Amino acid sequence: xxxxxxxxxxxxxxxxxxxxxxxxxxxxxxxxxxxxxxxxxxxxxxxxxxxxxxxxxxxxxxxxxxxxxxxxxxxxxxxxxxxxxxxxxxxxxxxxxxxxxxxxxxxxxxxxxxxxxxxxxxxxxxxxxxxxxxxxxxxxxxxxxxxxxxxxxxxxxxxxxxxxxxxxxxxxxxxxxxxxxxxxxxxxxxxxxxxxxxxxxxxxxxxxxxxxxxxxxxxxxxxxxxxxxxxxxxxxxxxxxxxxxxxxxxxxxxxxxxxxxxxxxxxxxxxxxxxxxxxxxxxx
Numbered sequence: 001x002x003x004x005x006x007x008x009x010x011x012x013x014x015x016x017x018x019x020x021x022x023x024x025x026x027x028x029x030x031x032x033x034x035x036x037x038x039x040x041x042x043x044x045x046x047x048x049x050x051x052x053x054x055x056x057x058x059x060x061x062x063x064x065x066x067x068x069x070x071x072x073x074x075x076x077x078x079x080x081x082x083x084x085x086x087x088x089x090x091x092x093x094x095x096x097x098x099x100x101x102x103x104x105x106x107x108x109x110x111x112x113x114x115x116x117x118x119x120x121x122x123x124x125x126x127x128x129x130x131x132x133x134x135x136x137x138x139x140x141x142x143x144x145x146x147x148x149x150x151x152x153x154x155x156x157x158x159x160x161x162x163x164x165x166x167x168x169x170x171x172x173x174x175x176x177x178x179x180x181x182x183x184x185x186x187x188x189x190x191x192x193x194x195x196x197x198x199x200x201x202x203x204x205x206x207x208x209x210x211x212x213x214x215x216x217x218x219x220x221x222x223x224x225x226x227x228x229x230x231x232x233x234x235x236x237x238x239x240x241x242x243x244x245x246x247x248x249x250x251x252x253x254x255x256x257x258x259x260x261x262x263x264x265x266x267x268x269x270x271x272x273x274x275x276x277x278x279x280x281x282x283x284x
Contacts, residue, residue: 001226003218004164004190005152005179008268011141012134013150018049018118018126026114026130028142030056030107037100037107037140038133041114042184044123045086045093049116053080053098056110063117064096077105091185111143129184148267150179151189159247161229161254162189164268165196165221172260172273178218180267188265192254194274196221225254228276232283245283257282 007013016024030037043049050065053075061073064082071082079101088095098114100107116128129149132140155162165175175197181189199220203213229250236244245253255261257279258272265271 001222001229002155002160002162003152003222004155004162004181005150006165006177006217006219007150007152007179008147008177010138010177011143011145012132012138013146013148014130014142014144015146015149016116016128016130018043018047018116018121018128020118020121020126022118024116024118024128026116026128026142027111028132028140029111030140031109032137032139033102033106034135034137034139035102037098039098039114039130039140040133041096041098041116041128041130043094043128044126046122047094047118047126048120049094049096049128050119051082051084051096051098051117052115053082054113054115055080056108056112065117065119076108077103078107079103127184148180149182149184151181151183152179155179156183156187156189158187161191161225161247161251162270163196163218163222163225163274164190164193164270165216165218166193166269166273167197168195174268175216175218175221177216178221178268181270182265182267188270190268190270191251192225192258192270192272192274193268194221194224224276225274228274228279229254231276231280235280235284239284250283253279253283 014026050063053061055075057076059075062071064071064084069084073080081099083097085095165178167173197216200214203211255271259275261272
């Protein structure tokens, strides 16, 4: 069980469509000091694309392409590395990895631009998805951003049950920060949502063993689902241990018993809201 992530609305994902024989730009705003910017651009293996990077001062890197897959450039006091991998071992698609280092100067503030050159576009849509790896400071913001397809890994994996966050009051309202699917390959994530707003629980790491803390996030929602599944697995271990449920069976049962289930997938709610009692009743 994995939390969906809290990335919706924070500008960490961009999506553009590669243009055959043309150039489209992905831009982001950089602010504050950090030790590294790391971005990944993923696209279909059927497409042949090339990339250049421009810093806020207008300096442009050499072109990273299938024939020149590794480029290192000094742009405005920053070392910038572009590495293109075709048929990546994770999924067979193509990936551009981009690293910007504060060497010798701090990473420049302002607008950076990744230019996508559509040498040959054979895929149906030609989508290029770009994500930034970042901490809570969120010093990099894409403009414009694409708020969908922001599920954090490994929540995009088929064998992971991915949980979004919602409120507990009726009518149920999705948390504004809860990451949206679908996945880049159009997989139906998240699977389900559970309460993740103002959740009170034991506070760790302090001297007061009765202390509690209230927090919000998809990391508060995922334990509801993990606990519900633990009850099911525990009961199964006592009643029919030779036929324990696997992840696919548990996911289907979660989806089937979800409250407000309409039969179709929603990018934020998944297939509905956790109903622990109905899940247990179905699988006991």
